[in-house]
Amino acid sequence: MASTYSFDIVSDFDYQELVNAVDQTNRDIISRYDLKDTKTTVELGKETITINTDSEFTLDAVHTILQTKAAKRQLSLKIFDYGKVDAASGNRVRQEIKLKKGISQEIAKQISKSIRDEFKKVQASIQGDAVRVSAKDKDELQAVIQRLKQEDYPVALQFTNYR
Incomplete structure (x- = not known):
């Protein structure tokens, strides 16, 4: 596991x-x-x-x-x-x-900052035009996804490579 x-x-x-x-x-x-x-x-x-x-x-x-x-x-x-x-x-x-394709650096910083502020056990790192989110608990990741879906960012967000 x-x-x-x-x-x-x-x-x-x-x-x-x-x-x-x-x-x-x-x-x-x-x-x-x-x-x-x-x-x-x-x-x-x-x-x-x-x-x-x-x-x-x-x-x-x-x-x-x-x-x-x-x-x-x-x-x-x-x-x-x-x-x-x-x-x-x-x-x-x-x-x-x-x-528009990809997440700009400003929006990526905004997303990772909001994740770090709300979810203490979750790490967010900017990788090019994507943001990788990792945690030890799947439930934490599900909560992050639900929280980000509630926000209105100026770009369309998709959640991929869930493992």
Whole structure:
């Protein structure tokens, strides 16, 4: 039996689910009456989504569709980092949405500090863009997970490598 148990706190998303959500968004844009003739495009890159449309009104409609499709596929809306709206050629607008992966150093420090303050028998260490939490008791780790799920961090948190 292992003397210590651990898990990792990461911020990640399923890329294939995002591909499916963007594909469904494009299909909705083609079939919706108010967006049909706007020549709106939603393109997924490796780390960004680019929306090109004819007005800020249709951009808001595309945001709503994209967020709905992502939520239905269990993707957190916290992965989207909306950039500023730029004017494109021909009186069109373009917006780039960055996809957030990994936990920044500031948030990792905040998470590990809150764990150390509340749970005295649990150790939290920052490892790159993840936080490893370890303890001798599995119940302590379960309590940490439940506590972190109650908090509202600006990134989507997942709990992996539970052993």
